[in-house]
Amino acid sequence: MSMRRFLHNNKKGATLIEALIATSIIMAFLIALVSVHNTYLNSSFSDLFEVKATYLAEEGIEAVKGLRDASWTNNIVSQTNGTSYYLVFSNGAWALTTTPVLIDSKFSRTVTFSTVNRDSSSDIVISGGNPDPNTRKVTVVVSWPFGGATATRSIESYITNIFSN
Secondary structure (H helix, E strand, O other), X not given: OOHHHHHHHHHXXXXXXXXXXXXXXXXXXXXXXXXXXXXXXXXXXXXXXXXXXXXXXXXXXXXXXXXXXXXXXXXHHOXXXXXOEEEEEEXXXXXXXXXXXXXXXXXXXXXXEEEEEEOOOOOEEOOOOEEEEEEEEEEEEEEEEEOOEEEEEEEEEEEEOOXXX
C-alpha cells in the first residue's frame, strides 16, 4: 500500500471524527441554551407572581380604607382582632368575610386587624400604653403556591377613624 493511499484513507476517518465532535459541541450548546431559557422562564413567572401579589396586598389596604370611610363602627370596630378575614367585591362594594376566597384561582388574601396602643404622648407603642379605640393596625397578607412551597407578600398599615363614623 502506498503512502499516498494510506493518508487518503485516514483523511476520511478524520472527517467523520471532526463531524462527530462538531455535532457534540452544537448539541451541548443547544442543551445549555434550553436550560438557560427554562431558568429564565421560571424567574419571569416568579417575578410576575410577586408583582401581582404586591398589587393585591396594596389593593387590600385600599379596600379596608374604603370600608373605614363607609363606616368605622360597622366595618372596622365590629371585626375581631387577630381573626383572618377575606375581602370580597360584591355589588359594587368591598366586604369582609371569614370564608376563604381565591383570586385568579391562585392567590389568597387575608386581612387581620390589631389593637393599637398609645403612650401618654399619643405615640403608638408596641407594648404598654392604652388602647386607642379610633386606630387599628391592618395587616394584609397575600399567599400563593410556588415551586412546592407557599410564597407570601404582606403590607401593614394603620387606619384611623378620620370621619368619626
